[in-house]
Amino acid sequence: MNFLFNLINGISLGSVYAIIALGYTMVYGIAKMLNFAHGDVIMVGAYVSFCATSYLGVSPFLSVGMAIVICAVLGVAIERLAYKPLRSASSLAVLITAIGVSYFLQNAALLIWGSNPKNFSSIVGNASIKLFGGQLSIPVITIVTVVTCIVVMAALTIFTSKSKLGTAMRAVSEDKGAAQLMGINVNTTISLTFAIGSGLAAVAGVLLCSAYPVMTPTLGAMPGIKAFTAAVFGGIGSIPGAMIGGILLGIIENFSKAYIDTQLSDAIVFLVLIVVLLIKPDGLMGKKQSEKV
Amino acid sequence: MANMLEVTSLGISFGGLRAVDELNLSIPKGALVGLIGPNGAGKTTVFNMLTGVYRPTDGGIRLDGENIIGKTPHEISKMGIARTFQNIRLFPGMTVLDNVKVGLHNQMPYTLAESVFHLGSYRKKERGMDARALEILSVFGLEEAAAYRASNLPYGRQRKLEIARALATNPKLLLLDEPAAGMNPQETGELMETIQLVRQRFGVTILLIEHDMKLVSGICEYLYVLNFGRLLAEGTPGEVLHNPDVVVAYLGE
Numbered sequence: 158m159n160f161l162f163n164l165i166n167g168i169s170l171g172s173v174y175a176i177i178a179l180g181y182t183m184v185y186g187i188a189k190m191l192n193f194a195h196g197d198v199i200m201v202g203a204y205v206s207f208c209a210t211s212y213l214g215v216s217p218f219l220s221v222g223m224a225i226v227i228c229a230v231l232g233v234a235i236e237r238l239a240y241k242p243l244r245s246a247s248s249l250a251v252l253i254t255a256i257g258v259s260y261f262l263q264n265a266a267l268l269i270w271g272s273n274p275k276n277f278s279s280i281v282g283n284a285s286i287k288l289f290g291g292q293l294s295i296p297v298i299t300i301v302t303v304v305t306c307i308v309v310m311a312a313l314t315i316f317t318s319k320s321k322l323g324t325a326m327r328a329v330s331e332d333k334g335a336a337q338l339m340g341i342n343v344n345t346t347i348s349l350t351f352a353i354g355s356g357l358a359a360v361a362g363v364l365l366c367s368a369y370p371v372m373t374p375t376l377g378a379m380p381g382i383k384a385f386t387a388a389v390f391g392g393i394g395s396i397p398g399a400m401i402g403g404i405l406l407g408i409i410e411n412f413s414k415a416y417i418d419t420q421l422s423d424a425i426v427f428l429v430l431i432v433v434l435l436i437k438p439d440g441l442m443g444k445k446q447s448e449k450v
Numbered sequence: 451m452a453n454m455l456e457v458t459s460l461g462i463s464f465g466g467l468r469a470v471d472e473l474n475l476s477i478p479k480g481a482l483v484g485l486i487g488p489n490g491a492g493k494t495t496v497f498n499m500l501t502g503v504y505r506p507t508d509g510g511i512r513l514d515g516e517n518i519i520g521k522t523p524h525e526i527s528k529m530g531i532a533r534t535f536q537n538i539r540l541f542p543g544m545t546v547l548d549n550v551k552v553g554l555h556n557q558m559p560y561t562l563a564e565s566v567f568h569l570g571s572y573r574k575k576e577r578g579m580d581a582r583a584l585e586i587l588s589v590f591g592l593e594e595a596a597a598y599r600a601s602n603l604p605y606g607r608q609r610k611l612e613i614a615r616a617l618a619t620n621p622k623l624l625l626l627d628e629p630a631a632g633m634n635p636q637e638t639g640e641l642m643e644t645i646q647l648v649r650q651r652f653g654v655t656i657l658l659i660e661h662d663m664k665l666v667s668g669i670c671e672y673l674y675v676l677n678f679g680r681l682l683a684e685g686t687p688g689e690v691l692h693n694p695d696v697v698v699a700y701l702g703e
Contacts, residue, residue: 319576321555324544328552331541338501340527340556340619 158292163415164408169299169368171407172306176361177384178391178399179313180354186330186394187350190248193255194235195358196381197262200374202228202359203366204270207277217280224359232355233348241344259378266374274373277366298367305364309357310400317396326350330394383410386430392443401441452515454479454623454655455500460509462499469495470679473509475657477623482649482656484666484687487676488699493659494536496676497625501533502526514622528556530622534612536631536659542601546592546611549600550583553618583618589651590614590644606637610644617652624648626658630665638662642669667691675699 177199184192202224209220239258243251285296317323328336329346337343365380366372383406391402409429413422433441457475461468470492477483485493498504500511502523511518518526532553541549587593590610595603600611609629616624629645630638642665649656660666666673667687675683675690677699683690690696 321551321576321579324548324551325555327544327548328541331543332539334503334523335535335539335541336552337523338503338527338533339553339615340524341552342522342524 158289159415162293162295163411165295165299167408167411168404169302169407170411171387171404172302173361173365173368173380173403174384174387174407175306175400175403176309176357176364177380178388178403179309179396180357180361181385181388182391182393182396182399183313183326183350183354185388187326188236188240188244188347190240190251191255191385192240192351192354193252193381193385194258194262195354196377196379196384197259197266198228198232198235198355198358198377199362199365199380200266200372200377201231201262202362203277203372203376204266204275205359206280206363207275207366207372210278221280221360221363224363225356228359228362229352229356232351232358235355236348236351241347259381263374263378270374272374274371277370277372279367279370280363281367296368298364302364302368305360306400306404309360310396313353313396322346322349383426386427389440390430390433392440395440395442398440398442452479453477453512454481454514455657456510456512456515457500458510458512460496460499460506460511462495462504462507468679470499470506470676473676473679473681475674477655477657480649480653480655482645482669482671483658484670484673485657485659485676486661486666486673486690487682491676492679493676494627495679497533497627497659500526500625501531527619527621530620531625532616532619532621532623533625534609534616534627534629536627538605538608538612540600540608540612540615542599544600545596546587546598546600546603547580547583547596549611549615550586550618551579553615554579554583555619557620586614586618589647606633606640609633609641613644613648617648617654621654624652624654624656626656626660628659628661630660630662635664638665641665645669663691 177195180195181192184190205224205227206220209215209223210217215223235258239254240251243254279298281297281301283296285294286300287294317326325336325341325346328339328341329343333343362377366376384403387402387406388399390406391398391400406426410422410426413425417425453476455475455477457473460473461471463469473496485496487493495504499506502518502521502525506519513529513531516529518529521529541552584593584596587596590613592607592611592614595607600608603611613626613629630641633641645656646669648654670687673684673687673690674681675696682699683693683696
């Protein structure tokens, strides 16, 4: 029963990682950059939802909507102001800028909300469902998280494979120059990608803080790095890869905590990443980079 | 008859290098014109200026009477110029059908709300888009390959798909950058037929860059010869290919 409990919690944690990883992977696929400020957008999403419910008295679900909208706008603004001017610069310059944006967001949050931890109250309360005659108790938020992840995943897959905007996104990701010459507005497409990724980050922030309710301005950093790991693990640029990578990472982390050592769990997670990359350098679902000679 | 493309005193410099200088082109509606010249003459640079990839240092470009200088590549695409590339640039991981649908992108305007909520009107337009894409593919005999990945097509058919994708943007002017590059004589022959067919079916004006003299003299009505970024000669294929300056430029003294 314990095993099942840990597995379910692992899947739930992994679902949060997967939702964050989707943002990393979509931005990487289209703008070919690693947006290390993505983790901090999660934090902004959580704080916005917190403020909306605590100070404005908005209902939890409406607060999630507000967080999505504000984070989407924030994501587009970050791209326009910080990354767009560097589009033809070296990828190293863009990477450093992304780290800069990350620190900027953390410190701005510190100024606005202070360094004292805040207590986030779960959007669905603290109810749980009892199964097997009370032997297994699963918090409702765990189920909500997993369901949200599945819905998001399905919606994104349909969107990118079937819709006109999704086709444009795939075309930009394959060849920006050629896409532009086929009449696709590359700037709009990149903005849209950032908006979707950052909106998802807001959802992830709320789900994460509903499960782990202590909020600080650096709360997004660690999940951000882990989700990035998940994206690389699954094969960066691949949407199903991000999903599988995220969930596997969550399960590995939770099992390490439960059966090996809580302190070592992060080390084990990253060790697994190293091993996977040694065996399969493109990640689990990554495109094989083969060179024609 | 009015000109589809009017290029006047066009020039571009990269640092100290004058890549194209004082170029004038007049291409009538419905014409099939060739742009030839030795390697490095600036032919592809001209295409890049016509499609907004490079911004000319001076001179003017008018498409069907409208100025296009300063417009972005996607705006110029909407105005009616489409192109193919010297080294094929399809979207290799997408299907043949999706490649063409990218080209159709701007002609199926539906609002964001429609695409987000998948309204009935959206589905209808999506189906219309598929049908149109298949219709274009069928002109090139590619309809049965619609579901293949573009990168899995043989070379000659990838070239055809590039032309199909360009035509999907519904251009007034089609620019073909060395369409016969890397083709064997039989494929080149087929390509000539394809280009003629495209012109009839789509009523499009064509400007092509080519090294294959058999193709150029076989289908072009008029030729411009570029050498070191300047216009060396122009005229019908017969005139141009017997022009002593052109012979010297290609073969040396």
